[in-house]
Amino acid sequence: MKGSLVWQIRQSFPKLPPSSVVIYDRILGRKNFFQKWVASYPSHAVRGGESLKSIDAFPQNIRKILKLTQDLEKPILVGVGGGSVGDFVGFCASVLRRGCPLIHIPSTWLSAIDSAHGGKTALNVDAKNQIGTFKKPLKVFLVRELLESQPERRAAEALGELLKMALLDGGGWFEKVRNALPEASSSFLLSRFLREAIQGKYRIIEKDYLEISGGRRVLNLGHTLGHVLEVSHSLPHGVAVYMGLWMSVEWSLQKKFLSQREYKKVRSFFQTRIFQKSFKEVQKRKLSPRKFLFLLGKDKKRVKGQKIDFVFLKGIGRPYRYAVSFLSLLKECQRQGWVKE
Ligand SMILES: NC(=O)c1ccc[n+]([C@@H]2O[C@H](COP(=O)([O-])OP(=O)(O)OC[C@H]3O[C@@H](n4cnc5c(N)ncnc54)[C@H](O)[C@@H]3O)[C@@H](O)[C@H]2O)c1
Ligand SMILES: [Zn+2]
Numbered sequence: 113m114k115g116s117l118v119w120q121i122r123q124s125f126p127k128l129p130p131s132s133v134v135i136y137d138r139i140l141g142r143k144n145f146f147q148k149w150v151a152s153y154p155s156h157a158v159r160g161g162e163s164l165k166s167i168d169a170f171p172q173n174i175r176k177i178l179k180l181t182q183d184l185e186k187p188i189l190v191g192v193g194g195g196s197v198g199d200f201v202g203f204c205a206s207v208l209r210r211g212c213p214l215i216h217i218p219s220t221w222l223s224a225i226d227s228a229h230g231g232k233t234a235l236n237v238d239a240k241n242q243i244g245t246f247k248k249p250l251k252v253f254l255v256r257e258l259l260e261s262q263p264e265r266r267a268a269e270a271l272g273e274l275l276k277m278a279l280l281d282g283g284g285w286f287e288k289v290r291n292a293l294p295e296a297s298s299s300f301l302l303s304r305f306l307r308e309a310i311q312g313k314y315r316i317i318e319k320d321y322l323e324i325s326g327g328r329r330v331l332n333l334g335h336t337l338g339h340v341l342e343v344s345h346s347l348p349h350g351v352a353v354y355m356g357l358w359m360s361v362e363w364s365l366q367k368k369f370l371s372q373r374e375y376k377k378v379r380s381f382f383q384t385r386i387f388q389k390s391f392k393e394v395q396k397r398k399l400s401p402r403k404f405l406f407l408l409g410k411d412k413k414r415v416k417g418q419k420i421d422f423v424f425l426k427g428i429g430r431p432y433r434y435a436v437s438f439l440s441l442l443k444e445c446q447r448q449g450w451v452k453e
Contacts, residue, residue, distance in 0.1 A: 119229065119252040119310060125149040126253050128215070131184045135177065135201045137193030140219060143261055146192075153190075154180050160193045164200050165236045167243070177204055181212075188213040188250070192258075194220035195227035199244070202233030206247040216252045221270035221302045222350055224259055225277065225309040228252045230317045230328075239410065246322055254306060260299070267298035268386045272354030274302055274309050275381050276334050279357065281312030282429015290380055298386065326421075330431040333423040334360055336441070337450065340407040344399055351390050358382050358391070363444050364424040364432075374427045398452045401442055408438055 120126075124145075128134070134153045137160035140146045156176050158164050164173070181187035189212060191201025198216050205214035218228040229252060234244035278289045285308040292301060302309075313331070320327035338356030341347050347355070361378050364370035370378075382391075399407075408420065418438040426432045445451040 121254040124257050132188045132190050133180050134190045137197050160196050164196050167237045190215040192217040195223040199234045202247045206245040213250045216249045226273050229313050267302050269348040269350045271298045272350040277309040277312040369424045369426045404451045
C-alpha cells in the first residue's frame with residue numbers, strides 16, 4: 113500500500129462519496145463546524161473511549177449501524193473520532209457485509225499521527241485489544257480545523273508518540289523537532305510535524321503491513337514499560353510511552369548500543385514539563401517487582417519463554433530489536449528507579 117495515496121492533510125472537511133455513513137464521537141457534536149458538515153450525511157453518534165471498544169457494547173452498536181446501512185447498496189463507513197472510534201469503526205467495516213470500504217477522519221493528535229494509519233482494528237474482550245482485524249482504509253483525511261480544535265491537554269498526551277516517530281525515523285526532522293522542543297507548545301509540535309510523523313510511520317509499515325516479517329514491531333519502541341505504566345499508574349497512553357522511551361534510551365546506552373554522542377542528542381527530548389512532571393510522579397510511586405512482572409507477562413510482544421522482544425536504539429533512526437529476559441528487564445527497571453529493589 114502506498115501510504116501517500118491514502119492520506120491527505122486538509123484545512124477543512126472533505127465532501128464524502130455517495131453512500132457514506134458517518135460514525136462519530138458525540139463530543140464533536142458540540143462543535144459548530146462539525147455539526148454543519150455532518151448534517152449532510154446519515155450518521156450515528158457514539159461515546160468515544162475504551163467502553164466503545166468493549167465486546168459487550170458491540171451488539172447494540174452494530175445493530176444501529178446495520179439499520180443505518182440497510183437500504184444502501186454499497187455503504188462506506190466513515191469514522192470520525194480518536195483512536196477508540198477508529199478501532200471500532202475499522203472493525204465494523206471489516207465485518208459489515210463481509211467487508212465494506214472505510215474512511216478515517218481522526219479527531220485526536222494520537223489518532224492523526226498513529227492509530228488511523230496502518231490498518232489495525234481492535235475490540236476489547238476483558239483486556240485491551242484482544243481481537244481485531246487488518247482493514248486498510250480507503251482514505252485517511254487529516255482535517256486541521258478539527259485537529260486544532262482539541263484542548264492542549266490532548267496534544268501533551270500525544271507528544272510521546274511524536275517523539276517516538278522522530279527517534280525511529282531520524283533524518284532531518286529529528287533535528288528540527290529537537291530545536292523546536294524547548295520553546296514550542298505540544299500542539300504546535302504536533303501540527304508542525306504531522307506530515308513527517310505520518311510519513312515515518314508509513315515508511316515502517318509498508319515493509320511489513322500484516323506484521324509477518326516483524327519489521328513493523330519497531331513501532332513498539334517505548335511501549336514495553338509504557339504499557340506497564342499505563343495500567344499501573346493510569347497514565348494516558350502517550351505519556352506512558354514517553355516514559356518508556358526514556359527507559360529504552362537509557363538501557364541502550366547502558367548496553368553500549370547507543371553512543372554517548374547520540375545519547376546527548378536524544379537527552380534533550382526529555383526536558384519538557386510534561387515529561388518531568390510525570391517522571392517525578394512515577395518515581396515517587398515505584399512498582400513492586402511482583403506487580404511489574406505480572407503486568408509484563410500480559411505484553412503481546414512476549415516471545416518464547418520468559419522473554420520479550422524489546423526495542424533498543426543503536427542511533428537516531430536506527431532501532432534494534434533484541435529479545436531480553438523478564439529478569440534482565442526487571443533489573444534494569446530497578447537500576448533506573450521504576451521498580452522497588
Ligand atoms: N489501531 C492502532 O494502530 C492503534 C494505535 C494506537 C492506539 N490505538 C487505540 O487508540 C485509542 C486511543 O486513542 P485516543 O487517545 O485518540 O483516544 P479516544 O478515542 O478514547 O479519545 C480520547 C478522548 O478525546 C475525546 N476527543 C476526541 N476527539 C476530540 C476533539 N477533537 N476535541 C476534544 N475531545 C476529543 C474523546 O471523546 C475521548 O474522551 C486506544 O483505544 C488505543 O488502543 C490504536
Ligand atoms: Zn502507542
